[in-house]
Amino acid sequence: MKRKKRIQWYSVILLAFGLTACQVKRPDTVIPDAKMENVLYDFHIAKAMGEEVPYSDSYKRVLYIESVYRKHGITQADFDTSMVWYARHPDALTKVYEKVNQRLKAERDGINHLIALRDNKPKESLPGDSIDVWIGRHIYHLTGTPLDNKLAFTLPSDTNFKDRDTLRWTVRFRFLSGTPDSLHAPLMAMQILYAKDTLNEMLKVKRSGTETISLFADTLGEIKEIRGFIYYPAQKSAQSILADRISLMRYHATDTLFNVDKESLKIDDKEIKKDMVPGKPVELKKQDEKKDSIRRPEMRPRPRLRQTTEK
Known part of the structure; x- marks a missing residue:
């Protein structure tokens, strides 16, 4: 055994x-x-x-x-x-x-x-007056090396974008190993391509915190494309940052633009010259006098008060 x-x-x-x-x-x-x-x-x-x-x-x-x-x-x-x-x-x-x-x-x-x-635009952004249209990741780690120093996006518009939309790109930055000097600070930029022109804005990120870029145009027409990037230049020493809480909010305009007909504001010179006589001031028409009396109540004749005697 x-x-x-x-x-x-x-x-x-x-x-x-x-x-x-x-x-x-x-x-x-x-x-x-x-x-x-x-x-x-x-x-x-x-x-x-x-x-x-x-x-x-x-x-x-x-x-x-x-x-x-x-x-x-x-x-x-x-x-x-x-x-x-x-x-x-x-x-x-x-x-x-x-x-x-x-x-x-x-x-x-x-x-x-x-x-x-x-x-091909197979998908469309959600409808609504205030929608987050960001399509990328919501957190990025950038080190400043050639393979890891840039975040870039391109977003085409669709039928849910309106001519007078406001685009607001927000990113929170966190420096993990000290704050870089101004020469090596990250750059954050956004661009909107409109039918008539292009708008750009760029800022330097000098400290940890939330940064926002807002672009808006009243009269540049249809939005064609939105572009943006974060560029982290090469650093003297190993430093890295986190870019998170990323959002790209689209806001529809709630007010209305009134298109004024410029021709209706022009004054006919012939009508003015017809009523003008050398050495004589231009008199107001009766209709104008009536309007003027309405606008200026102090010029109206004051009513007389009746005196009554007590018996």
């Missing part, structure tokens, strides 16, 4: 050693899975951006890739060594790339949605 139990224990120990031997031993120089996922995500975005750069600016492709290394605190040698190890262990690489592809697909779907809104 004891021999049988001893054999069972030996079997358990051998199985444990076997499982331990099957586990992949990762060197300390290899980037962990979670960090490698973030690195590869930014790496592929940087490569895609580099492919759009013209040949005369091809040096920027290298800068895009280097900005990824700086962002994650690694070197090109660290990245290359890790990729060699992952290539030798395809199971680990597959798991990492599955998550990277999911994130890239979600990003691509969001971009395609914005393009569809701009070109």
Whole structure:
């Protein structure tokens, strides 16, 4: 009986050693899975951006890739060594790339949605006098690096936009590691394209808090498109900001514009000259006298009071 139990224990120990031997031993120089996922995500975005750069600016492709290394605190040698190890262990690489592809697909779907809104306009904003028409995320983390220094949007108008709408873009900024100087302060800007002209406004964000840009026009006609961006210049030291609580409110005008006929305000010179005689003042017509007496009650004759005697 004891021999049988001893054999069972030996079997358990051998199985444990076997499982331990099957586990992949990762060197300390290899980037962990979670960090490698973030690195590869930014790496592929940087490569895609580099492919759009013209040949005369091809040096920027290298800068895009280097900005990824700086962002994650690694070197090109660290990245290359890790990729060699992952290539030798395809199971680990597959798991990492599955998550990277999911994130890239979600990003691509969001971009395609914005393009569809701009070109085909498959969706319309909600009707109403005061509606939030913001279509992007409501929180962004900006670090000032080339891949992570800008938030931009383009919003086409639809049938629920009116000619005299007010657009108010509101963002709350939170500086996470000190306030930048005025030269490196984030820029917030919005532009509205009308049928007749364009309105712009830009401001610098110098401290944490909520900033708002409002644009409105009475006589520029139909709204064609709304654009905006937040640009965070490169910083001397590592500083990051959060932009959250983002909204883009659209307000319909509640008053009415009266179009005055300018021709009706013009005075006929012939009518004036006809009543004018040299050396004689122009007399008011009877109808004008009547109106004047109504407007000036002090010029009316006062009624006389009757005196009565008591008997």
